Amino acid sequence: MAQTKDIIYGLWNDEEDLLKAVQVAKDDHLEIMDVYTPFPIHGLDPILGLSESRLHIAGFVYGALGTLTAFLGMSWIFTKDWPIIFGGKPHWSVPAFIPIVFELTVLFASIGMVVTFYVINGLGPGVVNPTIDLRITDDKFCIAFDKADVDVSKVESFLKNTGASEIHSKTI
Amino acid sequence: MTYSFTGKNKTWLTAGMVIGLLCMVLTWFGDDDLHTRFWSNFLHNSVFFTGIALMAGFFMTASITAWAGWYVVFKRVWESISLFLVVGIPLMLIIGIGVYLHWNHLYHWSDQSILDPNDPEKFDPILYGKSSFLNTTWYIGGTLVLGLIWIFLLNKIRSLSLAEDAEGSEGFKKHYGVRKYAAIFLPFAGFGSAAMVWQWIMSVDAHWYSTLFAWYCGASWFVSMICLTILLLMYLKSKGYYQNVTTEHLHDLGKFLFAFSIFWTYLWFSQYMLIWYANVGEETIYFKERVTNYPALFYMNLIINFVAPFFILMRNDTKRKFGSLGFTAGLVLFGHWLDFFLMLKPGILHTAHAVAGHGAHSDGADHSHGTHAADGAAHGAESAAHGGGEMAAHASTFEMGFSMPGFLELGTFIGFLCLFIFFVLHMLSKAPLVGANDPYLEESIHHHT
Numbered sequence A: 001m002a003q004t005k006d007i008i009y010g011l012w013n014d015e016e017d018l019l020k021a022v023q024v025a026k027d028d029h030l031e032i033m034d035v036y037t038p039f040p041i042h043g044l045d046p047i048l049g050l051s052e053s054r055l056h057i058a059g060f061v062y063g064a065l066g067t068l069t070a071f072l073g074m075s076w077i078f079t080k081d082w083p084i085i086f087g088g089k090p091h092w093s094v095p096a097f098i099p100i101v102f103e104l105t106v107l108f109a110s111i112g113m114v115v116t117f118y119v120i121n122g123l124g125p126g127v128v129n130p131t132i133d134l135r136i137t138d139d140k141f142c143i144a145f146d147k148a149d150v151d152v153s154k155v156e157s158f159l160k161n162t163g164a165s166e167i168h169s170k171t172i
Numbered sequence B: 001m002t003y004s005f006t007g008k009n010k011t012w013l014t015a016g017m018v019i020g021l022l023c024m025v026l027t028w029f030g031d032d033d034l035h036t037r038f039w040s041n042f043l044h045n046s047v048f049f050t051g052i053a054l055m056a057g058f059f060m061t062a063s064i065t066a067w068a069g070w071y072v073v074f075k076r077v078w079e080s081i082s083l084f085l086v087v088g089i090p091l092m093l094i095i096g097i098g099v100y101l102h103w104n105h106l107y108h109w110s111d112q113s114i115l116d117p118n119d120p121e122k123f124d125p126i127l128y129g130k131s132s133f134l135n136t137t138w139y140i141g142g143t144l145v146l147g148l149i150w151i152f153l154l155n156k157i158r159s160l161s162l163a164e165d166a167e168g169s170e171g172f173k174k175h176y177g178v179r180k181y182a183a184i185f186l187p188f189a190g191f192g193s194a195a196m197v198w199q200w201i202m203s204v205d206a207h208w209y210s211t212l213f214a215w216y217c218g219a220s221w222f223v224s225m226i227c228l229t230i231l232l233l234m235y236l237k238s239k240g241y242y243q244n245v246t247t248e249h250l251h252d253l254g255k256f257l258f259a260f261s262i263f264w265t266y267l268w269f270s271q272y273m274l275i276w277y278a279n280v281g282e283e284t285i286y287f288k289e290r291v292t293n294y295p296a297l298f299y300m301n302l303i304i305n306f307v308a309p310f311f312i313l314m315r316n317d318t319k320r321k322f323g324s325l326g327f328t329a330g331l332v333l334f335g336h337w338l339d340f341f342l343m344l345k346p347g348i349l350h351t352a353h354a355v356a357g358h359g360a361h362s363d364g365a366d367h368s369h370g371t372h373a374a375d376g377a378a379h380g381a382e383s384a385a386h387g388g389g390e391m392a393a394h395a396s397t398f399e400m401g402f403s404m405p406g407f408l409e410l411g412t413f414i415g416f417l418c419l420f421i422f423f424v425l426h427m428l429s430k431a432p433l434v435g436a437n438d439p440y441l442e443e444s445i446h447h448h449t
Helices: A015-027 A044-048 A055-081 A094-120 A152-161 B007-029 B036-065 B072-082 B085-100 B125-130 B136-167 B170-200 B213-238 B247-278 B281-293 B295-312 B316-320 B322-356 B360-369 B372-394 B407-429 B441-445
Strands: A006-012 A034-036 A141-146 A166-171
Touching (some): A006 A152, A015 A141, A094 B247, A152 A166, B007 B407, B036 B072, B036 B085, B036 B136, B036 B213, B072 B136, B072 B213, B085 B136, B170 B213, B213 B407, B247 B295, B247 B316, B281 B295, B281 B322, B316 B322
Antiparallel strands (some): A006 A166, A034 A141
16 A cells, blocks of 8 residues: 555636646745646646656657667568568668668657656556546646645645635545 | 838848849850750749749648638738749749740750651650640640639738738638638649649659659648748847747747658658669659769758758757757758759750750660650660760769759859849738738737647
8 A cells, every 4th residue: 555645735617727826836835746637738837847758758769779670670581581582672672671660660669658658657557546536637727735745724825815616635 | 010121131132133143144155055054943943932932822821721820920921922923933934935935945845856756766655645735835824824823812812811901800701701712722732733843843854754743842842931931930030020929930830841851751752662662664764863873962862851850850949949940941941952953953954965966876766666664774775875975075974053053053042042032021021020800810929839
């Protein structure tokens, strides 16, 4: 059993209000545990100070790996391992390799990125993630605070002042 | 805010045009009897900038039809670029009239003596078979009729857009008008550009054809158009205009530059690989000629137009920085100019040699056999014979202005580029830079990628 957390969170009805609230929390130096939204909100990442994802760097590496696998693999197969003449072309027919090289680049990059994403986020078969409130996947915008990190009374007044429609506490 | 076209700018651009004109005059007097280098440079640059104008119109109308909003804040730039057809179509008509009156011999099909079946010595059955489309009537008529339709529709869109500025967007009346004319323009631009690519560009290699060519050529124009848009917007921003055109808009243009560079490569490679794989002589001659006699340009084309934009613009931040985006736009614009050079010059040089009687021996073989396979083989033999024949005189097949662009070609390019920019800035200065009352303007100003 993983460690439980006591959290307090507020729900907003509009993303513009949420953005303003996040800005206020940042200005007040309240330590936000996380923000949950039903869809990506433009301009939220810079306010939260989230750094750019490095997943695409991994994607590039996987893609390059796919390129090399396909190109070197086919080169070896068609010149050393099992040379066959197709349509009177030389064994090492680079133009004919390009489409397969492209396909394996895409395949390696996409599968590699999906697997990396799942591993980094601790997702996998059988994993149950605590959901703070089901409505954050529908029409509610949520800012959650870990009670261990913040002054709870300060957070409560912050939630009231910034127009949260609901305030809840929960143990997850 | 309206762009003010200052006297200083006009002086510089006029100086550029004078350089271009001077280079063209110098080319004319240092030329062979047919003035092949002069006319091929004229065709190369006219077709390049006419196509860029057409693609600006095409992309603008496609965006209008797709209800896109992000570009609206700088829509006047595309309106202005697209109206360059007013200059470009007459330039193409001059070439067409030149073909008709035999001022030039850019196109092998314009040689009437090869179309007479009673003269087996010179008769060319392939060009005879194509002569119902590859003829001056189609060339001049197509340019004139399609050109007028394009100009009429783009002019309508422009004037409705200006009327929207003045009269407001009451009931979106003007905007619906723009939408209607945009939708009419699209098929004329899409199908019409393909027909004119066959006439203007592909028919310099009159015996050869590729069904992919119009797409490939159109993609080349499209990427060049995006490059010029990026560079123009950067220039205008540096002069204090278009402050509401932000990094977000340039980022999206950068994405288009990146994506359509890959699209161009995809078409280039599809055409190459199918022809390479099928290995039919009449088709492979196109690439055989270019790989053998133009290897530097052939591979540089791929490096400048694919490898460079692919790796430079792959990252998010390089599309958002003026330095890297502007550099790539300039490089790729020049790269696609080279691409058109490589599309046109080898075929034109071949025709010039055939008309001037170079390689007459293999030409005879070409015309007396006349089957498809023999034609391809004979053309190969022709280039070989030509190379052999020239060996004694020049010790190589290198010809300045054909094997690679010389200073005169670069000067001519600068001249046409200055003419193009002069026209676009002139059109920009005639109307407010931001089209007020466009229903998508707010969306565009708040554009966020």
